[in-house]
Amino acid sequence: MLRIRLIEEAIAERYSEQKMRCPTHLSIGQEACAVGISAKLLPKDKVFSSHRAHAHYLAKGGNLNRLIAELYGKGSGCTGGRGGSMHLTDLDAGFVASTAIVANSIPVAAGQALHQQLRGETQLTVSYFGEGATEEGAFYETANFAVVKQLPLLLVCENNRYSVYSSLACRQPKNRSIKALAEAIGIYSLEGNGNDVREVAARASQAVSHIRAGNGPAFIELHTYRHREHCGPHFDDDLGYRPKEERESWFKRDPLQTVEDILSAIPHWKKAKASMIEKIEKEIGEAFDAAINAPFPDSDNNEVYVYAE
Numbered sequence: 001m002l003r004i005r006l007i008e009e010a011i012a013e014r015y016s017e018q019k020m021r022c023p024t025h026l027s028i029g030q031e032a033c034a035v036g037i038s039a040k041l042l043p044k045d046k047v048f049s050s051h052r053a054h055a056h057y058l059a060k061g062g063n064l065n066r067l068i069a070e071l072y073g074k075g076s077g078c079t080g081g082r083g084g085s086m087h088l089t090d091l092d093a094g095f096v097a098s099t100a101i102v103a104n105s106i107p108v109a110a111g112q113a114l115h116q117q118l119r120g121e122t123q124l125t126v127s128y129f130g131e132g133a134t135e136e137g138a139f140y141e142t143a144n145f146a147v148v149k150q151l152p153l154l155l156v157c158e159n160n161r162y163s164v165y166s167s168l169a170c171r172q173p174k175n176r177s178i179k180a181l182a183e184a185i186g187i188y189s190l191e192g193n194g195n196d197v198r199e200v201a202a203r204a205s206q207a208v209s210h211i212r213a214g215n216g217p218a219f220i221e222l223h224t225y226r227h228r229e230h231c232g233p234h235f236d237d238d239l240g241y242r243p244k245e246e247r248e249s250w251f252k253r254d255p256l257q258t259v260e261d262i263l264s265a266i267p268h269w270k271k272a273k274a275s276m277i278e279k280i281e282k283e284i285g286e287a288f289d290a291a292i293n294a295p296f297p298d299s300d301n302n303e304v305y306v307y308a309e
């Protein structure tokens with residue numbers, strides 16, 4: 001979580017240099033979701049994500065150099081520099097795709113799970129999305145199809161309460177439970193505190209055991225909160241769309257702080273943390289240098305990576 005946080009803070013810091021020319025949605029504040037879920041996945045498991053994908057990619061074992069190069073549009077990026085932040089793909093990491101259209105990678109993930117099932121393979125597929133995606137037809141159709149076909153599919157909804165500037169209160173009926181909604185479709189459904197990595201890992205463990213035992217799909221709703229603006233590196237709390245008390249109460253429950261409160265009791269914790277930060281910052285500096293110095297993709301093969309063969 002610390003590594004993901006530092007990487008995204010570095011992206012935020014350098015974004016205004018205008019060399020990363022893709023819209024960028026940061027997961028700062030939501031790291032425990034990606035890390036807790038990934039802790040229960042195997043390298044062969046497949047992952048799909050949405051516009052807010054960096055944490056999912058890194059937690060699945062994605063390559064930092066290839067991520068940063070992708071943000072800079074360079075040929076050494078994980079999508080060959082053609083995709084940018086919202087279109088990551090890296091089959092070496094089992095990270096199949098992320099896409100910018102809300103909910104549209106959910107049915108594609110079900111297709112991947114169906115493929116695994118038809119081939120008798122044992123891995124599972126994860127689809128991460130925000131709670132806004134549960135307002136799209138694609139979510140319901142996929143959930144229904146996945147139950148009927150008993151697909152090895154894990155649907156992970158990161159409920160950060162907002163879709164851009166719109167709160168849940170103006171988008172969904174009061175007191176609706178998204179977990180209960182998924183349950184009503186017939187999916188084995190769980191929910192938990194998405195800011196507590198131990199709780200996320202515990203829910204992930206239940207869901208993954210259910211799927212691996214051949215019992216069909218699972219759904220997890222994780223309650224969490226983004227720290228920065230919807231898209232971009234800044235804080236936008238001056239706009240006033242998120243109540244101050246709400247913000248403060250979630251910021252107090254920062255997922256990194258929650259873990260640090262426990263870890264700080266361990267002898268030499270401070271020293272261990274400082275050495276982790278030093279190591280991570282070195283790695284980040286090298287990734288940025290490599291990305292900045294890498295060539296742009298060769299314009300002679302623009303269509304490569306764009307259309308499937």
Ligand SMILES: Cc1ncc(C[n+]2csc(CCOP(=O)(O)OP(=O)(O)O)c2C)c(N)n1
Pocket residue numbers: 051052100101102103129130131132133134160162163164230
């Ligand atoms: C089908 C579609 N509608 C609208 C948009 C514009 N849009 C991009 S991200 C976003 C918010 C999605 O909210 P949520 O799914 O909760 O994810 P979060 O940004 O909170 O992580 C919207 C409306 C889009 N990309 N696709």
Ligand SMILES: [Mg+2]
Pocket residue numbers: 130131132158159160161162163164
């Ligand atoms: Mg949201």
